[in-house]
Amino acid sequence: NAGVTQTPKFQVLKTGQSMTLQCAQDMNHNSMYWYRQDPGMGLRLIYYSASEGTTDKGEVPNGYNVSRLNKREFSLRLESAAPSQTSVYFCASTGLGTDTQYFGPGTRLTVL
Amino acid sequence: GDSVTQMEGPVTLSEEAFLTINCTYTATGYPSLFWYVQYPGEGLQLLLKATKADDKGSNKGFEATYRKETTSFHLEKGSVQVSDSAVYFCALTKSGYSTLTFGKGTMLLVSP
Numbered sequence: 084n085a086g087v088t089q090t091p092k093f094q095v096l097k098t099g100q101s102m103t104l105q106c107a108q109d110m111n112h113n114s115m116y117w118y119r120q121d122p123g124m125g126l127r128l129i130y131y132s133a134s135e136g137t138t139d140k141g142e143v144p145n146g147y148n149v150s151r152l153n154k155r156e157f158s159l160r161l162e163s164a165a166p167s168q169t170s171v172y173f174c175a176s177t178g179l180g181t182d183t184q185y186f187g188p189g190t191r192l193t194v195l
Numbered sequence: 196g197d198s199v200t201q202m203e204g205p206v207t208l209s210e211e212a213f214l215t216i217n218c219t220y221t222a223t224g225y226p227s228l229f230w231y232v233q234y235p236g237e238g239l240q241l242l243l244k245a246t247k248a249d250d251k252g253s254n255k256g257f258e259a260t261y262r263k264e265t266t267s268f269h270l271e272k273g274s275v276q277v278s279d280s281a282v283y284f285c286a287l288t289k290s291g292y293s294t295l296t297f298g299k300g301t302m303l304l305v306s307p
Contacts, residue, residue, distance in 0.1 A: 087238075116295075123299060124299060125297040125298055126239070126297045133293060141294065173238055177293055182227050182244075182288050182293065183229075183241050183244065184239075184295060185240075186231075186238035186239040186240065187238050188237060188238045189237075
């Protein structure tokens with residue numbers, strides 16, 4: 084089992100460019116999450132999907148969109164990147180009836 | 196809203212020293228409490244958890260006790276190793292909800 088995988092590992096964008104961060108899990112988990120990690124801020128929830136076909140906003144959703152493509156995959160899209168979106172992005176998942184989240188290795192994004 | 200407060204770091208210790216990282220929380224109801232660890236360049240992984248008052252979570256020599264009367268979940272280890280150098284996050288989730296609320300993280304640096 085690969086667990087939670089994320090692509091790409093690193094990305095540099097210019098202001099205004101768009102991109103999609105990919106996340107996939109092979110643990111048959113129902114719920115998936117996107118977080119951003121900034122120095123001194125801990126992890127903040129951007130969006131989550133409690134189950135296939137549903138998505139909900141988290142603490143910091145502005146500037147992002149998500150798609151729960153199927154049970155395995157949950158993508159995060161930046162339509163027009165801004166320097167304030169420079170961060171490390173983590174995807175996580177959890178199974179039905181459990182509360183332990185499993186995290187991917189992260190994507191380090193720099194917006195110039 | 197719910198919140199988690201951790202002691203600021205970095206915490207710098209010599210190998211074999213005793214470790215305490217303080218964590219307090221604010222939440223309605225009866226949250227589950229977690230400690231996650233992030234090693235350099237990696238995603239977060241669950242270290243330990245406790246789901247009800249007076250429960251003690253333990254793993255890899257680390258322990259934390261859920262204290263409802265003081266709304267605390269302090270992380271302790273009797274003898275730290277260089278390999279314990281990482282960032283430690285305290286977090287909570289509420290019954291019936293799958294989203295985590297994280298503290299800002301505490302960096303631990305252990306020197307030989």
